[in-house]
Amino acid sequence: MSIAERLDSEVRSYSRRWPVVFGRARGSRLYGVDGRPYLDFFAGAGTLNYGHNHPVLKRALVDYLENDGVTHALDMWTVARENLLETLEEKILAPRGLEYKVVFPGPAGANAVEAALKLARKATGRKWVAHFSNAFHGMTLGALSVNGNPAIRRSAGTALADCVELPYDEDHLGVADIEGRLAASAGGLTGTAAVIVETVQGEGGINVARAEWMRELAAVCRRHGVLLIVDDIQMGCGRVGSFFSFEDAGIEPDMVCLSKSISGYGLPMALTLIRPELDVWEPAEHNGTFRGFSLAFVTAAESMRLYWSDDELEKSTRAKGEQAAGGLEQIVASYPGQGLAACGRGLALGLRTAGGATADRISAAAFERGLLLETCGPAGGVVKLLPPLTVSTGDIDRALEILDASVKSALVTQV
Structure with missing residues (x-):
């Protein structure tokens, strides 16, 4: 053995x-x-x-290490952090007309989801969150509460409260059905803080939501003051073509969860992008020791410059x-x-x-x-x-x- x-x-x-x-x-x-x-x-x-x-990303990483670059800094400002933010704005957000503030929630996708759920409840004063059948958003307790696989949910070993499941587009039910189900749910239309969705369900079976369905879902959320969270952890960073998987639908989510390929090199990193008016955190209200992993910032910025300066x-x-x-x-x-x-x-x-x-x-x-x-x-x-x-x-x-x-x-x- x-x-x-x-x-x-x-x-x-x-x-x-x-x-x-x-x-x-x-x-x-x-x-x-x-x-x-x-x-x-x-x-x-x-x-x-x-x-x-990737040789270019590896070279950037090795150069940073050989120059004694700061590797760990929590949320202190560093050259690597500022470079990442500047590059994210220049190469990704500004060309798409997107205005988001950036939360560094921790090293993994589940951290990005946890931050989004927590902030959605704080910003709206509501507690219910809707998710979709066959969804996968991570394995921590908050993320598990919005997973759509019963077997995965059972791994929590405890009750997962304040969430409601809706049928995904693959179930061939229209957004009107979703609006009705939200209205009839325990939270109702006035008690639901957010809807979290993947445009393509990766772990759920490669289920693809139609662009029209995504637009209608976004409209339902706007009508009722429900925040729309797009989990782009697996399908973002170009997996479907565009950098964000929701671009083809022409929508602007209230929050976007990124991880996996955002570092560009397989290094642990996650971001939660939020509309500026949702930035209602108190200092240190959401934190984590490894939310400032500079090596991932270096390769993330380099990958954006290398691959997202053109189409x-x-x-x-x-x-x-x-x-x-x-x-x-x-x-x-x-x-x-x-x-x-x-x-x-x-x-x-x-x-x-x-x-x-x-x-x-x-x-x-x-x-x-x-x-x-x-x-x-x-x-x-x-x-x-x-x-x-x-x-x-x-x-x-x-x-x-x-x-x-x-x-x-x-x-x-x-x-």
Whole structure:
């Protein structure tokens, strides 16, 4: 038994799916300690949009360290912090006409969600928060309260109060139904502080909300003074093409939660963007020891300068997304009557299967062939493709070949 198996908690998950010790990584590939390459279409669950160890980002990080840059400063002002804020405004917010203040809530996506929920209740004086079926927003207690998966919610071990679940767009219910359900809920239209939503539900099964539905949802929130929180933790930073996943819908959320790829290099970092008038915090009312991790600030700013000074990455991501989606459709067509369906947007794509057992077999078969693919959805029935946005078109074709062979293998095993 290895040291990891002896000492690592039973709570681990990905190491069970991919039982290999990885030694190094570059671009779209991870390498086992035996040197075997694995094409990475997991990308740290969407944390590595620019790939592993990007040389430009690595150089910026190493230079900062070699110059004795401040690595930890809580919320004190540092060169790295100011540089990040200046770059965020110049490259991301100002070109989109967005005015947000920035909360540094801690190192993880759940911290960004917790800050948003806490501030929404404080700013509105209301306590109820609405979330959607199959939603995933994190594993801390506040974030768990707005998750839509019953099994994940049960992991809290206690009651999750002051929340109400609404049907997501995939359930084919209109916003009028949502307005009615909110009105009939315990909080009602006057007691609901916020609605939190993902434009694409990643962990929930690659469910895509229509732009029209998002606009109508935003309008409902405005009519009733309910704050709209967009969780862009996995789908932001270019995953669907545009930097923010809500841009195509033409809406401006009251709050935006960012993490995962916001650091650009896989370093822990999260931001909660809030409308200026919602900045009603008292000093230190929301804090955390690692809300000022300067190394992540350095690579975040560098990644924005590198990839968001023009629209080349956005165009490339949309084109590669179409390439991959077309390949998925071909796989579906090759196995009629097997319950397969393609889904997704940009480079957040999925292959829906007949169930979790089939998806697990496909993922396992892909791993044996050198491709890392996660599964998702309420019953784990969706094979999920989240490659780095910098993946080559050749690697997309290679991944589709492996996926096709893996589907064939899994379906034969199923019979």
